[in-house]
Amino acid sequence: MKANRRSFLKGSALAGCVAATGLPSLSFARSAGSTRDPMRILVLGGTGFIGPHMVREALRRGHNVTLFNRGKTNDSLFPDLESIHGDRGGDLKALQGGKWDAVIDNSGYVPRHVENSARILSPSTGYYLYISTCSVYADFTRLNDETSPLATIADESVEEVNGETYGPLKALCEKRAAAEIGADRLAIIRPTYVCGPGDHTDRFTYYPVRTLQGGDMAWPGGPLHSMQIVDVRDLANFTIDCVDRHTTGIYNAVNPVGAYTFGDLLADSQAVSGSSVEPVWLDDAFIAAHDAEENFPIYDPLSGPESVSGFSEKRALAAGLLNRPARETVRDLLAWWNTLPGERVSNARFRMSPEREAELLLAYETGNSRVPAA
Numbered sequence: 001m002k003a004n005r006r007s008f009l010k011g012s013a014l015a016g017c018v019a020a021t022g023l024p025s026l027s028f029a030r031s032a033g034s035t036r037d038p039m040r041i042l043v044l045g046g047t048g049f050i051g052p053h054m055v056r057e058a059l060r061r062g063h064n065v066t067l068f069n070r071g072k073t074n075d076s077l078f079p080d081l082e083s084i085h086g087d088r089g090g091d092l093k094a095l096q097g098g099k100w101d102a103v104i105d106n107s108g109y110v111p112r113h114v115e116n117s118a119r120i121l122s123p124s125t126g127y128y129l130y131i132s133t134c135s136v137y138a139d140f141t142r143l144n145d146e147t148s149p150l151a152t153i154a155d156e157s158v159e160e161v162n163g164e165t166y167g168p169l170k171a172l173c174e175k176r177a178a179a180e181i182g183a184d185r186l187a188i189i190r191p192t193y194v195c196g197p198g199d200h201t202d203r204f205t206y207y208p209v210r211t212l213q214g215g216d217m218a219w220p221g222g223p224l225h226s227m228q229i230v231d232v233r234d235l236a237n238f239t240i241d242c243v244d245r246h247t248t249g250i251y252n253a254v255n256p257v258g259a260y261t262f263g264d265l266l267a268d269s270q271a272v273s274g275s276s277v278e279p280v281w282l283d284d285a286f287i288a289a290h291d292a293e294e295n296f297p298i299y300d301p302l303s304g305p306e307s308v309s310g311f312s313e314k315r316a317l318a319a320g321l322l323n324r325p326a327r328e329t330v331r332d333l334l335a336w337w338n339t340l341p342g343e344r345v346s347n348a349r350f351r352m353s354p355e356r357e358a359e360l361l362l363a364y365e366t367g368n369s370r371v372p373a374a
């Protein structure tokens with residue numbers, strides 16, 4: 001099992017300016033407004049990272065949005081929207097008696113929670129869209145399309161969400177939603193690593209932000225190692241497209257297999273930031289020998305140029321998912337990063353400290369023996 005793919009969930013005050021990128025300000029052709037009459041949409045969640053992008057896109061298209069959450073996270077984000085407060089793990093009475101054209105379940109990690117909300121909302125909605133994850137698959141050494149086998153968990157009553165249980169529990173959540181709603185009213189979207197403005201995981205973000213510092217920079221695998229990502233705005237557009245069209249079925253929300261590499265990310269980070277680094281590509285064997293895989297977010301030793309693994313993008317692209325150029329993601333991510341308070345920046349969830357990076361670079365260059373893990 002590959003913990004880095006299984007655990008999408010688990011995820012220094014750097015200054016810098018976003019230089020001219022060569023991208024026109026609206027380089028990406030966005031979908032037009034809704035083709036349907038305004039709908040009443042209930043979003044379970046909606047105030048974290050991905051949720052607000054979905055909410056804004058739904059509002060932009062003229063829909064009416066209601067939020068359901070505990071009121072703990074960014075509660076003042078949408079002061080003009082109706083907010084229903086409640087805990088998914090507890091009493092859902094507050095959701096009874098409402099009427100919605102569509103429900104977007106963006107905050108379901110525990111099968112019991114998804115089952116309960118789907119059961120209570122089934123008579124009140126025409127459509128249910130569950131945000132799942134590519135971590136649901138059973139085997140990350142192969143190319144997974146939406147029909148590939150899913151991970152299972154021996155004890156289906158487990159509710160602790162961690163790197164090991166996240167994928168199998170999300171797979172179970174999908175199953176429970178399908179049992180309550182039925183395939184004719186249900187869409188399941190399985191995003192890969194979601195990145196862009198607002199990303200609180202600091203995974204993809206690490207690379208462009210580290211580039212701002214210049215100097216020798218450790219990069220994982222090689223420039224042809226690929227990564228599958230999805231820009232949060234593209235995911236939001238696709239989600240609301242599905243809602244608008246009442247699209248049913250299961251979709252991997254990913255960029256095309258092999259289309260974007262760490263070498264591309266290096267080039268984009270340098271072009272956007274105006275900084276340059278001296279890349280030191282640490283090969284897969286070195287990274288394994290130095291227990292450094294966890295220091296490099298999104299890196300997967302199986303994603304080299306000969307890779308046969310990943311997540312098929314075909315079905316989502318056919319259903320309308322549009323992936324913007326990743327350079328635009330890097331540009332907007334850095335612009336967002338530069339607006340963050342110093343405390344947030346210095347508490348970034350980066351998995352590699354400057355000291356650890358220096359240690360790895362030294363070991364790589366001198367061929368020294370094993371360095372202890374960070």
Ligand SMILES: NC(=O)c1ccc[n+]([C@@H]2O[C@H](COP(=O)([O-])OP(=O)(O)OC[C@H]3O[C@@H](n4cnc5c(N)ncnc54)[C@H](OP(=O)(O)O)[C@@H]3O)[C@@H](O)[C@H]2O)c1
Binds near residue numbers: 050
């Ligand atoms: N980030 C990634 O790369 C990635 C990749 C694949 C899939 N996903 C999926 O994306 C979804 C998460 O996105 P997000 O964190 O950005 O979501 P979000 O909808 O933006 O934020 C999480 C929301 O859930 C609410 N919430 C949390 N626990 C709750 C509870 N017990 N009862 C009621 N509401 C609760 C939070 O508000 P309160 O705290 O106020 O309750 C908040 O509004 C998940 O389904 C995850 O599996 C993410």
